[in-house]
Amino acid sequence: MKNHENSIILENVSCARGNRTVINNVSLKITSGKNFIIKGQNGSGKSTFLRMLAGFQKNVNGKILFNGESIFTNQQEYQNNIFYLSENNPIKNTFSCYENLFFWAEIEGMENNIQEALKFQKLENLKNLPAKFLSMGQKRRLNLSRLAITQKKIWLLDEPVNGLDEESILRLCELIKKHLANKGIVVIATHVDLNLETDTFYL
Amino acid sequence: MFKIFLSIVKRDLKLSYKQGNTSLNIVIYFFLSVSLFPLGVGPETELLSKIGPGIVWVSALFSSVLSLDKIFQADFEDGSLEIFNLTAIPLEFLVLAKALAYWLTSGLLLVILCPIFGLILSMSSKSILYLTITMLLGTPTLILVGSIGASLTVGLKRGSMLISLLILPLYIPILIFGVSAIDASINDVSAKPQLLLLGSLLCFSLVLSPIASAAGLRINME
Numbered sequence: 001m002k003n004h005e006n007s008i009i010l011e012n013v014s015c016a017r018g019n020r021t022v023i024n025n026v027s028l029k030i031t032s033g034k035n036f037i038i039k040g041q042n043g044s045g046k047s048t049f050l051r052m053l054a055g056f057q058k059n060v061n062g063k064i065l066f067n068g069e070s071i072f073t074n075q076q077e078y079q080n081n082i083f084y085l086s087e088n089n090p091i092k093n094t095f096s097c098y099e100n101l102f103f104w105a106e107i108e109g110m111e112n113n114i115q116e117a118l119k120f121q122k123l124e125n126l127k128n129l130p131a132k133f134l135s136m137g138q139k140r141r142l143n144l145s146r147l148a149i150t151q152k153k154i155w156l157l158d159e160p161v162n163g164l165d166e167e168s169i170l171r172l173c174e175l176i177k178k179h180l181a182n183k184g185i186v187v188i189a190t191h192v193d194l195n196l197e198t199d200t201f202y203l
Numbered sequence: 204m205f206k207i208f209l210s211i212v213k214r215d216l217k218l219s220y221k222q223g224n225t226s227l228n229i230v231i232y233f234f235l236s237v238s239l240f241p242l243g244v245g246p247e248t249e250l251l252s253k254i255g256p257g258i259v260w261v262s263a264l265f266s267s268v269l270s271l272d273k274i275f276q277a278d279f280e281d282g283s284l285e286i287f288n289l290t291a292i293p294l295e296f297l298v299l300a301k302a303l304a305y306w307l308t309s310g311l312l313l314v315i316l317c318p319i320f321g322l323i324l325s326m327s328s329k330s331i332l333y334l335t336i337t338m339l340l341g342t343p344t345l346i347l348v349g350s351i352g353a354s355l356t357v358g359l360k361r362g363s364m365l366i367s368l369l370i371l372p373l374y375i376p377i378l379i380f381g382v383s384a385i386d387a388s389i390n391d392v393s394a395k396p397q398l399l400l401l402g403s404l405l406c407f408s409l410v411l412s413p414i415a416s417a418a419g420l421r422i423n424m425e
Contacts, residue, residue, distance in 0.1 A: 056285065056288070056425060058425055059425075076293065079289045080291055082289045083289075084285060084286065086282040088281050088282035089281065089282070090278075090282045090286055092218060092281075094218065094221040095217075095221070099217075106207075107210055107287075107292075109206070
């Protein structure tokens with residue numbers, strides 16, 4: 001990853017889901033190297049905000065610029081920069097932890113770092129266990145282990161600490177700090193106060 | 204991009220092998236529906252060999268629809284599709300990869316098994332040969348066309364009935380050309396035009412179905 005400044009700028013952005021305007025006339029700047037947290041009540045549009053930044057929402061009014069260029073101009077190229085962690089875990093129950101992670105690592109061309117990522121998330125002893133036997137927290141950790149292998153610049157994390165114990169949350173914060181130090185962009189939708197220097201936006 | 208394409212095919216084949224039930228369901232359904240016809244219409248060899256191609260084709264058609272709703276559903280529900288959307292591979296190629304894996308685990312099995320069903324239905328060796336060729340050309344088209352319906356109903360819990368309603372009318376040309384090629388071979392007439400038409404339908408669906416299916420998936424991911 002190149003260590004130059006990256007930024008996402010929103011100018012008068014509104015977004016509707018169904019008939020409801022969830023995000024209304026928002027203008028802000030998200031810069032690399034600084035954690036950006038979105039807070040709000042249930043249904044306030046935190047997930048929609050992340051999905052909008054990921055380019056999944058089509059009915060967006062206003063401008064969303066990544067490094068000065070609209071994210072919709074060359075959407076495929078922009079989306080290649082994004083690591084999106086949704087509320088769901090893209091884990092196949094019949095696959096082992098290793099097989100699950102190997103697939104996503106293969107997609108990113110980072111197969112060599114799997115052992116390291118499993119070790120970091122304290123899952124190396126469970127690597128051959130089918131994912132159906134993992135607890136909710138362990139599945140979340142397996143999903144988060146993708147963070148340790150990704151090279152993507154923009155991390156969009158939707159409730160990443162759901163089901164995690166304190167130790168796992170600290171490990172996640174460590175990963176985030178490392179990414180921010182490399183001038184990455186991190187946007188998190190969460191209810192939990194993370195021990196990170198943040199810009200907070202309330203929806 | 205080709206590496207990602209292969210990774211997806213490999214993963215889906217492995218998943219299908221580990222879960223097993225989908226391919227098995229298709230084969231059992233195909234076997235049951237074909238073998239029930241002789242019981243229904245009687246064991247007359249001449250009649251069976253005459254209606255045999257139609258029986259095998261209609262059974263293959265229904266078998267391929269049976270679990271088409273599963274082609275994207277698991278990846279949609281666990282968020283994998285959204286992640287695929289953020290990788291270097293366009294959704295159109297993802298659709299192709301998933302359709303190929305689905306064909307290898309279901310359509311190809313039907314192609315391999317159809318000579319056995321041809322024998323059950325007292326078809327001649329020439330008819331069985333043409334049955335196999337038409338199935339080889341027709342089953343990928345059935346799955347590619349079916350993937351459009353699957354992409355449109357991916358967000359629905361019970362989309363299989365809706366898929367049938369959406370895509371069965373689109374299957375009619377494939378059924379007509381498939382059965383008519385075998386009939387032509389039985390009547391010692393060249394089956395080349397029908398086979399060429401089946402081939403062109405496959406080419407059309409190879410190009411157009413991924414585009415339509417990817418659009419359907421994008422709508423559902425919004």
